[in-house]
Amino acid sequence: MINEILFMNGYGVYVWSSFIFTLIGFFILYSAIKLQLIKEQKKFDAKFKNLSSEKVELAKKQETYRELLPNTSVSKI
Amino acid sequence: MLNYFNPNNILFIINRLRKFVFATFIIVLLIGLFEALILSPEDYKQSDSVRIMYVHVPSAWISLGIFSLISILSFGILIFKNKNFSLIAKSLAPSGLLFNIIALATGSIWGRPTWGTWWAWDARITSMLLLAIFYLMYILSWRVTDNNEKAIKVSSIIAIIGLINVPIIKFSVDWWSTLHQPASVNLLKETTIHSSMLVPLAIMTAAFALFSLLIFLMKYNTELIKIKNKGLDRL
Numbered sequence: 475m476i477n478e479i480l481f482m483n484g485y486g487v488y489v490w491s492s493f494i495f496t497l498i499g500f501f502i503l504y505s506a507i508k509l510q511l512i513k514e515q516k517k518f519d520a521k522f523k524n525l526s527s528e529k530v531e532l533a534k535k536q537e538t539y540r541e542l543l544p545n546t547s548v549s550k551i
Numbered sequence: 552m553l554n555y556f557n558p559n560n561i562l563f564i565i566n567r568l569r570k571f572v573f574a575t576f577i578i579v580l581l582i583g584l585f586e587a588l589i590l591s592p593e594d595y596k597q598s599d600s601v602r603i604m605y606v607h608v609p610s611a612w613i614s615l616g617i618f619s620l621i622s623i624l625s626f627g628i629l630i631f632k633n634k635n636f637s638l639i640a641k642s643l644a645p646s647g648l649l650f651n652i653i654a655l656a657t658g659s660i661w662g663r664p665t666w667g668t669w670w671a672w673d674a675r676i677t678s679m680l681l682l683a684i685f686y687l688m689y690i691l692s693w694r695v696t697d698n699n700e701k702a703i704k705v706s707s708i709i710a711i712i713g714l715i716n717v718p719i720i721k722f723s724v725d726w727w728s729t730l731h732q733p734a735s736v737n738l739l740k741e742t743t744i745h746s747s748m749l750v751p752l753a754i755m756t757a758a759f760a761l762f763s764l765l766i767f768l769m770k771y772n773t774e775l776i777k778i779k780n781k782g783l784d785r786l
Contacts, residue, residue: 479589482599488664492603492657493588496610500762503649507769514776521783533783 565768572768576761583758586751594748601748603661609756611654611679613763615717617647618682621689622714625707637703640710641693642770646763648686655679666730674723675731678716685713 482489525533587605594601624640627633658676659669670676692706724731735744742749 482602483593485598485600485602485664488600488660489588489602492606492660493584495656495660496606496653499649499653503645503766504762504769507645507766507773511769511773511776514773514780518776518780518783521780525783 565772569765569768569772572761572765576758576765579754579761580758583751583754586754591751592747597665600661600664603657604748605751605755607654607657607661608752609759610650610657612756613759614647614651614654614679614682614686615720617643617650617763618686618710618713619717621647622710622717625710628703628707629711634703637707638771638774639767641706642767642774643763644686644690645770646766648683648690649766650759650763651679651683651686655683662730671730673729673731674727675720675729678720678723681716682713682720685709685716689713 480486480490522530522533583605587602591602591605593599621640621643624636624643627636628640655676658679662671663669689706689709692709693702696702696705723729724733735742737743744752
């Protein structure tokens with residue numbers, strides 16, 4: 475049974491390499507996009523922490539920031 | 552109506568959707584892999600090599616679908632001047648390019664046992680390669696210039712020109728004599744593929760579509776945070 479699944483009548487190398495290529499592609503793209511997202515979130519956290527209290531209030535008044543803040547570590551402090 | 556495309560509304564939805572989409576993608580992918588590699592029957596002519604279809608065909612469909620969507624959004628960008636359309640289009644491009652590369656690579660691997668060659672300059676393969684070049688040009692157009700307005704215009708024009716290639720890919724098997732067979736799955740005509748193969752194909756297509764959605768949500772989120780970061784600098 476396992477041999478049948480692995481060798482697939484002699485086509486195993488083609489079938490498995492296609493599926494593995496696809497899954498590796500998924501993993502690489504997911505990791506790259508995730509890293510980008512984490513990097514930008516960290517940048518935002520760092521910038522937000524360095525803002526003066528006046529600017530923080532100003533930022534919070536903007537609707538876009540209110541939506542963003544719950545998803546950053548700043549809001550979890 | 553365009554208010555629905557407000558980044559705030561979308562960001563609100565994104566953060567609730569992302570984990571759900573990821574979990575659903577993993578479940579659907581596992582079911583799809585089990586169906587495609589173990590449960591589905593071998594083909595009477597191509598034997599087990601037909602299983603490559605379950606990654607090759609959905610990848611080709613989704614890369615075509617995403618490019619069409621990017622092109623339609625690009626018309627929207629030029630007509631309505633809605634910058635959010637450009638963010639959506641930009642966020643769709645990475646998964647579209649990945650699926651295009653997967654379609655080309657798995658097609659090449661499938662071609663070896665089926666046609667006896669890794670590559671042939673037939674109409675379908677060549678037009679798919681052209682689509683990959685359009686994807687690359689589209690993604691690069693965002694990177695080569697710091698001028699955002701210029702990048703939006705250039706990328707939109709590339710996507711609109713690339714749209715000409717989409718019907719060529721679709722109908723290349725009918726217009727020219729190619730190594731590819733005519734479409735087996737049709738929305739308007741009778742589908743000629745047996746249900747035992749159609750079901751895993753549909754499940755794998757759903758899994759790939761969910762992956763595209765997941766990457767889109769993450770990339771779109773990243774782009775929005777980039778904008779907010781620039782906004783913080785200006786405070």
